[in-house]
Amino acid sequence: MGKPKVLVQLDPDAHASxxxxxxxxxxxxxxxxxxxxxxxxxxxDLVHGAMFTRGGDDLRRTAIFIGGSNVAAGEALLKQTLxxxxxxxxxxVMLDASGxxxxxxxxxxxxxxxxxxxxxxxxxxxxTGPVGQRVVRLLAEEGAAVRVGSRSVERAQSVCDAxxxxxxxxxxxxxxxxxxxEAGAALDGCTVVIAAGAAGVELLAEKEFAAxxxxxxxxxxxxxxxxxxxxxxxxxxxxxxxxxxxGAIGVGGLKMKIHKAAVKQLFKANDQxxxxxxxxxxxxxxxx
Numbered sequence: 001m002g003k004p005k006v007l008v009q010l011d012p013d014a015h016a017s018x019x020x021x022x023x024x025x026x027x028x029x030x031x032x033x034x035x036x037x038x039x040x041x042x043x044x045d046l047v048h049g050a051m052f053t054r055g056g057d058d059l060r061r062t063a064i065f066i067g068g069s070n071v072a073a074g075e076a077l078l079k080q081t082l083x084x085x086x087x088x089x090x091x092x093v094m095l096d097a098s099g100x101x102x103x104x105x106x107x108x109x110x111x112x113x114x115x116x117x118x119x120x121x122x123x124x125x126x127x128t129g130p131v132g133q134r135v136v137r138l139l140a141e142e143g144a145a146v147r148v149g150s151r152s153v154e155r156a157q158s159v160c161d162a163x164x165x166x167x168x169x170x171x172x173x174x175x176x177x178x179x180x181x182e183a184g185a186a187l188d189g190c191t192v193v194i195a196a197g198a199a200g201v202e203l204l205a206e207k208e209f210a211a212x213x214x215x216x217x218x219x220x221x222x223x224x225x226x227x228x229x230x231x232x233x234x235x236x237x238x239x240x241x242x243x244x245x246x247g248a249i250g251v252g253g254l255k256m257k258i259h260k261a262a263v264k265q266l267f268k269a270n271d272q273x274x275x276x277x278x279x280x281x282x283x284x285x286x287x288x
Contacts, residue, residue, distance in 0.1 A: 003061045004030035005267050008050050010038045010066050010081070012073035012097075020067040020096070023256070027263035043080035050091050051084065063266035064093040071097045071130035082273065092272035094262055096279070097130070099255065102262070103220060104134035104196070105280040106255035107246075108142070109287060111192050111216050114237070114244050118143035123190045125177055125204065125227065126197025128155040131220060134276045135194050137163050140170035141277060147186055149177030149203075177203065184208025192216045195227035204228045214243045222248035258283040 007029040009016055016034040024032050035046060050062050066077045074097025081093050096102050111117065122139050126132045127148040139146045140163055150156040156174030164170050177183040183204045187193060193214060197203045199221055206229040209217070217240070221227035226247070230240060236250030262279050266272060274282070 003054065003058050006031045006033065006050075006062045007263070007266070008046065008062070008064045009034040010043070010046065010064060010077050011036050011068040012038050012070055012077060013068045017067045017069070019099075020065065023259050024065065024263055027260040029263065038077060040076050040080045043077055044084055047081050047084040047091075051089050059088075059091055059270035060267055062091045062270075063263075064091060065263065065266075066093065066095045066097060068097050071100050073097070078275070088270075091270050092266040092274070094266055094274040094279070096259065096262070099259075100130040100134055101274075101276045101279045102255045102259045102283075103251070104131050104138055104276060105258050105283045106251045107131075107135055107194050107196070107218050107220055108138040108280065109258075109283050110237075110246050110251055110254060111194065111218060112142065113287070114216050115191055117192075119145065120192060121145045121147070121190045122192040122194065123147045123149055123175070123177075123183070123186050125149045125183055125193065125195040126201075128152070128159050129196055129198065132196035133159050133162070135196050136160075136172065137166070137276055138280050140167050140172060141280070143171075144192075145171040145173070147173050147175045147190065149175050149183060149186055151176070151178035180205035180208050184211065187212040187214065190214060192218075193228070194218045194220070196220050197227050199223040200225065202227060202229055206230045210241070216244045216246075218246045218251065220248050220251065254283070254286075257286055261286055 016036040078095045128150045148156040160172040175186040200223040202225045219228040219231040233247040235245045235247040
């Protein structure tokens with residue numbers, strides 16, 4: 001049977017995410033240890049407490065989940081966590097701050113159910129945000145030609161450079177999408193658009209959306225107004241004319257399945273690091 005499964009939840013926010021805690025419990029964790037307000041300088045002692053209390057095969061019965069609302073802070077905690085490991089002394093760790101990895105994975109997988117992503121041309125709106133950056137990376141991994149949309153072409157170029165640094169053959173183009181008209185122009189020749197902008201900000205008006213020749217449109221904004229006008233938050237493979245559309249809740253079911261599967265995966269070995277690509281690959285297995 002082995003020892004109980006213990007998940008150590010590290011959260012940089014003042015209060016640990018209730019959402020993340022509930023998903024952990026629903027994923028079959030036996031004991032959940034939540035730590036809020038975690039700063040990078042505090043990570044070592046917390047991780048050592050997880051590493052040095054068990055040995056051998058029992059190490060896989062302890063894992064670390066890094067969440068919270070600040071993705072940059074979560075990434076800093078992940079780096080500090082990985083720096084604590086040495087040799088076989090390690091536990092598995094998952095990063096899903098602000099749900100960025102699971103949300104991006106669900107969005108790309110949803111698109112891929114309707115369009116062959118390899119060599120498809122895809123526009124990502126809000127591409128410089130935490131979810132958008134991961135959507136760009138995952139699309140590039142699939143071989144899509146990605147137009148990286150942002151109000152700032154310079155910031156879009158920075159995302160392109162960061163992804164290309166990890167994936168040399170990525171096909172990325174920074175585009176200006178500071179207005180609906182610009183976003184509409186950037187849609188020319190695209191088969192898919194994924195909007196991953198800030199909550200409550202319309203990125204693509206109905207006029208430009210209706211004029212585009214798309215196959216799939218996904219809006220990850222759950223707060224009115226919609227990021228893509230005309231897409232309902234509950235849309236799930238709903239047809240708007242010839243376009244298959246998903247809203248945030250429509251993508252959310254798959255996101256939740258991926259989140260739970262990733263938490264369960266943590267306890268299969270003690271040397272896993274689940275970040276965007278690893279979580280995406282787990283999600284793909286759920287659809288196979």
